[in-house]
Amino acid sequence: MSEPEELPQREQRESTKKKKKTKRSGKKKKEQREGEEQVEFEQEVQSVSECVVLHGIFKLGKKSHDVLLTRTKLTWTPIIPENPTGETGVPQSGEVLLQDIFAVKVKRRRAAGQESGGPVLGVALFWCRRKGRRLEEDTLHLHNASSEHTHTWYNTLKELLTGFSNRPTNLKVFINPSSHKKEAVHIYRDHVAPLFKMADIRTDITVTERKGHVLSVIKECKLDEYDGVVCVGGDGSVAELCHALVLRAQLDADSPEKPVRATLPLGIIPAGSTDVVSCSVHGVRDPVTAALHIVLGHLQQVDMCSFSSHGQLVCFGFSAMFGFGGRSLARAEKKRWMPSSRRREYALVKTLARLRPEDCQLSFLSARKSNSNLFVQRDKDQDQDQDPKSEGEESWVTNQGLYLSISIMSIPCLSPHAPQGLAPNTSLANGSAALIAVGNTSRSEFIKHLKRYSSSTGQFNFSFVETHAVSAVKIRPCSLIGCSEDESEEEGDLKTTPFIHAEGTTFPWNIDGELVEIANEVLIRVHPRLITLYGEEVEEAESSVSCSCI
Incomplete structure (x- = not known):
């Protein structure tokens, strides 16, 4: 009796499996159909954009060319007459994208001193050519003596260019x-x-x-x-x-x-x-x-920082340096009569010769949805429009000690002197800033750290360098008693003697290359995409500059 009873159960299980397979296959077919529809839609959009808007013959140089204009680009191909032997050369065609064309003008023949009028010669297209990271202006001359033909192309090109809002x-x-x-x-x-x-x-x-x-x-x-x-x-x-x-x-x-x-x-x-x-x-x-x-x-959204002290806004900016960066700028500002390169080298050497740490309390909030170490991985998928003001949700990390330099940068800070940037791997709009804290160390080790900025990597591979991706930073200098900055220096590297700071004195900050004197604690907060700049994200700056002073 057991076998007849098991048979319906087996049939029921097989029936259920078939239904599941049918359901899965139906789902796959649906997804496949949707994918095919999406591809067809994209092809239709592309075909519309690549649909020929104008077709004409122009001379480029001394040769006639077949010129095609679509909604995205302009292409030209030489018109080569048939050879009696049946052999034809390979035509040298070319193209330029409309997104790279920034101006179009009607060409006319004018006598000396003539400012208007004159017979039509064709149209001139002014476009942008890329050469590495540089953009260069170039011109494409399309010659045709027909006034009607030329103006038709001119008006159509002008209309298409107005589409770039x-x-x-x-x-x-x-x-x-x-x-x-x-x-x-x-x-x-x-x-x-x-x-x-x-x-x-x-x-x-x-x-x-x-x-x-x-x-x-x-x-x-x-x-x-x-x-x-x-x-x-x-x-x-x-x-x-x-x-x-x-x-x-x-x-x-x-x-x-x-x-x-x-x-x-x-x-x-x-x-x-x-x-x-x-x-x-x-x-x-x-x-x-x-x-x-x-x-x-070309638009690029960029993060900015606000700098405030005792609840009062000091300024908005992109980067700030406290300690070595601030003191070297303060020295450079006293020598404004010098050429900029000499002034910079003088200040750098002088500050290194009198290198002293700052005793201060450093606190920071780690940026949400990103690695605590900024230089491990860049998180581009994070919510970049969210302003990280979560003091109640996240706790401040606080350290107190001697620091030679503290830098906060919301952009990579590329320059000819640091082609990889002072804050490598930091994007322009990742919603966080780079905190680079250089602890107290010998002068020779600190110089090694500085020199590596001009090379590719390795400036942070030191035990005394600490890096974080942060949404906010507080720096509170401490009042200390020690050797004077202007006191003559003993032989060797002074590792533990901080600056004297008399009551009421101010501390020099380098905020975006400007000297700012602040006497109290400074709060720096990152504001994602606070401003839009004309430009684009770049990984490395062009550089041929080197500093021979260190």
């Missing part, structure tokens, strides 16, 4: 005439203004006259009349303008406590001595590259 048409420009070698005005006039004019960009120029001039103009300026702001100057000018744009956004949003994202993107034309921020978004210190990034509307 990120490209500015009206810019507010600030020029710092005192920056670096006082050549900012010439850099703008010779390299940048012609490109803006070619791209039909209107500009409203302000030449700054004093510190704080930018902030006063931005506060009163009608920002809705512009598509972006441009700074021609060094890192100090850039930081001042970024600070002004964020404060203006707070003012407009009626949010005096919480930082608000700046409404306009900022373009940086490098005209300083190091141009760290420009190198971090361009990879090179080249005004033409920077101008072409602006003209083509």
Whole structure:
């Protein structure tokens, strides 16, 4: 009797298995159908974008070419007549993407002194060519004597180029005439203004006259009349303008406590001595590259830091150095009459000769959703729009001791002197900052650490160097009694003697290349994607600079 009873159960199990298989196969077929539909949709979109908008014949140089224009690119192929022997050469075709074209003009033949009119010769396309990290201007001349044919192509190209909505048409420009070698005005006039004019960009120029001039103009300026702001100057000018744009956004949003994202993107034309921020978004210190990034509307969101003391905002910025970085800048500022390279080397050598640690309390909040060690892995998938203000959820890590240098950087801080950056593997918008704390050590070991910044890697492979990805940092200097900074130094490396700090004295900070004197505890907090810059993420800066002083 047992066998007949087991038979229905077996049939039931087999029936259930068949149903499950049918269900799984149905699910797979559905997923396959959806995948095929997605591929078909993408192919349709591509076919629409690659659909020929215009087809014509132009001369490039002395040869006639068959030219095709789609919504994404322009291609040309030489027209080669048939050879009586039946042999044909290989045509040398070419193409340029519309996203790289920033201007189109009608070419005309004009007599000397003639400013308008003249017979039509064709169209000229001004486009951007990449050469490594540099962007270079190039021109494509399409010759055709037909006025109707030429204007049809000109109008169509102009219409297609208006589809790139990120490209500015009206810019507010600030020029710092005192920056670096006082050549900012010439850099703008010779390299940048012609490109803006070619791209039909209107500009409203302000030449700054004093510190704080930018902030006063931005506060009163009608920002809705512009598509972006441009700074021609060094890192100090850039930081001042970024600070002004964020404060203006707070003012407009009626949010005096919480930082608000700046409404306009900022373009940086490098005209300083190091141009760290420009190198971090361009990879090179080249005004033409920077101008072409602006003209083509390449946008990159960037994290910023707020620096405050005793509850009062000091400034917004990208990087800060306390200890060695602050003291070397303070010495350099006293020698402004020197050339910038000599001034920098003098300050570096002098500060190394009188190297002393700072006794301070260092506290930090580790960035959420990222590794505690910044230089292990970059987490690009984290929620970058979330402002890490979680003091109640996360505990502060606090250490007290002697530090030669403490750096906080929300961007990689690339420069010709540190092509990998002062904070390698830090992205522009990962929602955290790099904390690099260099503990007390011998002068020779500290110099080894500094020298490795100019090479590829290894600057953090020291037991006295501590690195973290952080969302906030507090630095509280302690009042100590010890040897004076100006006291003559004994032979050998002084490892344990900190600076004297009389009551009421201030501590030098290097914030984006500007000297800031602060007497009390400083709180640095990271604000993700607080500003948008014209440029793009780069891994390494172009460099041919080396410092021979260490």
